[in-house]
Amino acid sequence: MTARRATTWVLLGAALILALSMGIRHGFGLFLAPMSAEFGWGREVFAFAIALQNLLWGLSQPFAGALADRYGAARVMVVGGILYALGLVLMASADSVWSLSLSAGLLIGLGLSGTTFSVVVGAVSREVPAEKRSMAMGIAAAAGSFGQFAMLPGTLGLLSWLGWSLALVALGALAALIVPLVAMLKDKPLPVSGSDQTLGAALREAAAHKGFWLLALGFFVCGFQVVFIGVHLPAYLVDQHLPAAVGTTVLALVGLFNIFGTYFAGWLGGRMSKPRLLVGLYLARAVVLVWFISVPVTLFTAYTFGVLMGILWLSTVPLTNGTVATLFGVRNLSMLGGIVFLFHQLGAFLGGWMGGFLYDRTGSYDMVWKISIALSLVAAALNWPVREQPVERLRMSPA
Amino acid sequence: MSRSLGVALSIAVAAGLLALAWWGWQRGGLALLQLGMGSCL
Numbered sequence: 001m002t003a004r005r006a007t008t009w010v011l012l013g014a015a016l017i018l019a020l021s022m023g024i025r026h027g028f029g030l031f032l033a034p035m036s037a038e039f040g041w042g043r044e045v046f047a048f049a050i051a052l053q054n055l056l057w058g059l060s061q062p063f064a065g066a067l068a069d070r071y072g073a074a075r076v077m078v079v080g081g082i083l084y085a086l087g088l089v090l091m092a093s094a095d096s097v098w099s100l101s102l103s104a105g106l107l108i109g110l111g112l113s114g115t116t117f118s119v120v121v122g123a124v125s126r127e128v129p130a131e132k133r134s135m136a137m138g139i140a141a142a143a144g145s146f147g148q149f150a151m152l153p154g155t156l157g158l159l160s161w162l163g164w165s166l167a168l169v170a171l172g173a174l175a176a177l178i179v180p181l182v183a184m185l186k187d188k189p190l191p192v193s194g195s196d197q198t199l200g201a202a203l204r205e206a207a208a209h210k211g212f213w214l215l216a217l218g219f220f221v222c223g224f225q226v227v228f229i230g231v232h233l234p235a236y237l238v239d240q241h242l243p244a245a246v247g248t249t250v251l252a253l254v255g256l257f258n259i260f261g262t263y264f265a266g267w268l269g270g271r272m273s274k275p276r277l278l279v280g281l282y283l284a285r286a287v288v289l290v291w292f293i294s295v296p297v298t299l300f301t302a303y304t305f306g307v308l309m310g311i312l313w314l315s316t317v318p319l320t321n322g323t324v325a326t327l328f329g330v331r332n333l334s335m336l337g338g339i340v341f342l343f344h345q346l347g348a349f350l351g352g353w354m355g356g357f358l359y360d361r362t363g364s365y366d367m368v369w370k371i372s373i374a375l376s377l378v379a380a381a382l383n384w385p386v387r388e389q390p391v392e393r394l395r396m397s398p399a
Numbered sequence: 400m401s402r403s404l405g406v407a408l409s410i411a412v413a414a415g416l417l418a419l420a421w422w423g424w425q426r427g428g429l430a431l432l433q434l435g436m437g438s439c440l
Contacts, residue, residue: 009409012409013405016409016412016413016416020412020416023416147416150416150420151416151419151420152423153421153422153424153426154420154422154423155423156423157419157422157423157424157425160426161426177412181405181408181409181412183404183405183408184405184409
């Protein structure tokens, strides 16, 4: 098999794994109403389990990444796929706060850290040549976006056909497909040479690099904005006297255009400075947000907002991970990408929570929109000084 | 698992995902719009 064909299959396997893991995870919200109704729970029980899932996903991501860098992403993805499938099957029989937190929170949270962006993108990066890395990351991230868009109707179909419990078992069977798909990747840790860094040295090198922290803080803003908008936009549009279905359609537009935006960002990242593209992307978000809250909200402005935000949505993923790969190389990319992703999840947690907190205290989302705009400018300023120049260790090493 | 088996599996999974999405839309596209469809990470 030629190297080009081998790369194609690796990319295809990575794309399918991301489409499955991100797609299944994306439909969890559909289970809130039927599960809460059956057990007489308030919404906080389900919401707590999902919040726990997000937090554990973020906290365990650097460790899953470090294991992938040391022992190969394939092994981590197999364990992640098994935990994910097990979590879904146990969630199907969850009938208490604890069993739901254990299954949907702990097991699925850990499973996600083994089967999503940091680990999968790290494996792809090790397979493709440096000049094609950004586009390959864009394709993988676009596949995750496509999974999010395409799996929702499938999950809904399963829910209405089988009921929530059997639908979760069916999703568990789908998640289990990640395990054999890993055979496509054949990812192994890069061979150890005398000049290789230890894990601690890699961490110290990244921690001492200003660009690493600037990227991570910029990614925090991305998490804040996407979760604030994803969670609170439908309610905001209802507040603006639009029918409830409009919010759903706007988010569907975000999901659809996100596929194209993510791919395009990856493609551009291979031709232009990725940190400068991130600056442009965060500035563009600020402009779109200012425009959206400055004009009267109509169907046209809401749908246009969905299209524009969709293009800018996860475009940050290939650019941010690509910059980390350029700065520090691909050997420890899954771990370093995992640390950056942890900041994203912290921002996501804050964006979701602060949206509700400030709405309850001020009676509107105005303050959070303004914070989002200010954060966009901050993220643009944070990414501006980042230079896409490999660290000295890589510059000194033979090509 | 051989590479060819992996390729066959991935094609089957891709086709299955598309079929599931299409079936879901046919079965409950409107219900999906009413339930709410988030797209955040």
